Amino acid sequence: MFRGALQGDIGETPNMFGAIVDQSGTLFGVWAPDHREAEVVVTGKGSFSLSPQGKGYFAGHVPGVTAGDRYMFRLDGGAPVPDLASRWQPDGNDGPSVVVSDSFKWTDGDWPGPSASDEVIYELHIGTFTPEGTWPGALEKLEALKALGVTIVQVMPIGTFKGAFGWGYDTTLPYAPFAPYGSPDDMRRFVDTAHALGIAVILDVVYNHVGLGDHFRAYGEQFFTKRHESEWGASFNYDDYENGASAVRDFIVGNAVYWIEAFHVDGLRLDAVQAMIDDSDEHVVAAITRAVRTAAAPRTAYMVVENQPQERLMIERPEQGGMGVDAMYSDDFQHAVRVAATGHNDFYYRDYLGTPQELISALKYGFLYQGQRSDMRDAAYGTYNLDTPAQRFVHFLENHDQVANSATGARLGALMAPARLRAITALLLLGPQTPCLFQGQEFASSNPFLYFFGIDGEEAESVATGRRQSVSNFPSVVDPVMQNLLARPDDRSTFVRSKLDWAEAESNAPILALHRDLLQMRREDPSFSQTSERRIDGAVLGDAALVIRVTTHDPSGHRLLLINLGRDHNMGVTAEPLLAPPPGHRWMPYWSSEHPDYGGAGRRPMDAAAYWILPADCTLVLKPQA
Structure with a gap:
């Protein structure tokens, strides 16, 4: 090991993040506004000082560092920390980062990208979608999704997070695909194969908070806002420009663009955008959407948001002051149908009666709440959307939240008779809005989908307590016997129990046939087309x-x-x-x-x-x- 001087031209790239490999070495860049010195420590090759670039940036080109080399950053002589823009973390959240080449032999040159209309979305979690829980395992099921009629696969968050398993919404290193799922090239092969089958791939990303065990504070408190509060903890600084908001926005927008350019991903599902608080002239959601569309061109991109306030401005054009996304998820449809099908309307379902009129209104107008009073909130809820086109809404019967937000993580097939499940499935798949299926829904998976997060110690206890308190808002869960039956998020068996059993695709062939036939009707009958x-x-x-x-x-x-x-x-x-x-x-x-x-x-x-x-x-x- 030695401490060396940098060689080569770093170019005009003061605002780059991470490690970019070239023919002679690797360019490293970092934003560490709280520090005066930064160096990169490359395993087996030495430590190299990075040059200050101004405004908190440091950068430098290190000859001889190639793809596969491991490194960490040291700031002001402190303990080495992973790169916040690491492209891969094979040893986990706290381990060294790995230099990754974006070189890959793509075969999707003729892929046009997804459409804004007549799509069928399928949400999956890589770790539980197959027994292997990997990109190669998921790739083997793409033919089945094609035969089903899926046109967009929506992958739950895959950025690196602390722990051995999890949903992914506690992202800590957003540029690094979670290593247990496979290598970056495994992910690229998944996307490339999907495109060959005519299936788009969009990523669920989390830009509203950072997860447990993050390293952002080691680089600078300026990553986080002091102006706004979030229900999930530390939220990014998107609008305090005197304290680094421009760099933070570059980091986040750059992450979105990275998935599009380096992995040919076709768009994003932005998680809980109401918590991405930003008073800038251009909201960061609009900035991300604009950057994604530019990066994807000439291909098209599909942008969809989860937005609890149900704000129309999400789908309005930027020139009208909107965010310019393609669609919004609607919880209202799921809530009304679930109450109609099960008869239960406790906790957040209490705003719904499950009446035929609610189902009709959801299919005609997308959102049921468009500014009238919500009993759960004791306030007005939603915004006006009576004239919003159907393709601007995504409807679903199951997703990760609505299945797991219960005592047992039971799927719909366990909550109602098969005939009723068939009936409401037709309502979803032939309805005018864009339908979304959750993994295994097409064959009435009987395995639960539970909340799991493979951490330990006090953090595990805190997460388990929080989860217990959350589901206990459902009155039946208060039962002491049920409390004792609640699955612990940190127990590996909770994760394993949530994996799909693909043998059920054969044993439950009739319900799978129903899904295929309905989606074929939706695809081939012009009366059910969103463009008619x-x-x-x-x-x-x-x-x-x-x-x-x-x-x-x-x-x-x-x-x-x-x-x-x-x-x-x-x-x-x-x-x-x-x-x-x-x-x-x-x-x-x-x-x-x-x-x-x-x-x-x-x-x-x-x-x-x-x-x-x-x-x-x-x-x-x-x-x-x-």
Whole structure:
């Protein structure tokens, strides 16, 4: 080991982060505004001082350092720390960083990118999606997702975090793909293969807080805001420009661009953007979206947000003061359908009754709460979105939060009868909004999806206590017996139990066939396309029955969706004009959730011009015949 002087031209790159390898060595850059000196310590090759570049930046080119070399930064002679912009951390959150080459033989040159319409999203967690819990393991399942009808895979956060396993939302080193999932090139092969199959890949990223065990403070407190408070702890400084906000924004926006350029990722799902507090002229969400689209060009990019206040400005154009994203997730649809299907509306479900009218309104307007009072919040909730196009909303029945926010992490198949599950699945997959499936939903996975975080010590106890308190907001979880049954997040068995059992794709083939057929109908029938000129309307038929009418210019394109989540419904009295067929046509059966191929009880004969019964827990699709 030796302490050497830097050689070579560092160029005009004072605001670069991380290690960039070239033919003669590696350029290192770091922002450490609290420090006067910075050096890079390269394993087996020595320590090298980095040159001050002004405004807290240090940089330098080290000849002979190549891909695979390990390094750490030392600031003001202190203990070595990982690079905040590390490209790989094979020894974990606290280990040395690794120089990584972005060279990869891509085969996706003709890939155009995703569309803003007619997409089908599939959310997965790499660690539990397959028994292996790796990128290569997930790659082997891409053919199955293609056959299902998926067009966008949304991957839960993969930035490095503390611990051996976790959901990923406690990201500490956002540029480094979590090593247990595989190498950076394993991730690239996954994306490249997905593109070859016509599937886009977007990443779930966390820019609203940093996770336990972060190293940001070792570099500078200026990374964090002192102006705003976040419910999850330290939040990034996006708007205090006298204290480094420009550098922080460069770091975060640069991370978003890195995934697009170095991994050919097709966009991002931004987590809880309401906690990305920013009073800048250009909000950081808008800056990220703009940068991602620029980096992806000429390919298209798909940007979607989780936004609890349900703010319309998220999808408005930047020139109108909006963020310019493509879509927003809507919890309202999931909450209303879950209450309708299970009958329970405690804790945050108490704002929903699960009535047929709620389901109709969710399909017509996306958000149910658009500025009226929420009982849970005891305040107005949501913003006006009555005229927002359907493709601007993403609807779902399950996601990581809504499955795990319970005592047992039970999937929907464990909470209701199979017939009811089939009926609500049709409502999701044929609804006008963009549908999203959660891993294993397509074959009614029976394994739970629990909250897991593989840390130890006092931090593990703190996380377990916080999780117990959170789910205890559901009254039934207060039961002492249930308290004793709650899975510990730090227990490896909690993580293992959450892995999918792919044998169920065969044993539960009927429900898988239902998903495939519905997505094929959505894909091939223009009446269900978000790009068609259609009108969506609906009406209540009974206590648990409703009709959704799709109206097009061409009478042959009209469709009726009849949903009944209650007892057999008498269709003898039908004083509802939406049930009327187009002139010169009559309604004919098109699809039924009770088809025997799906495990149903069989399709009852029906004649819409006569007395007939809409079966219990059933969805029917009718189309006109001249």
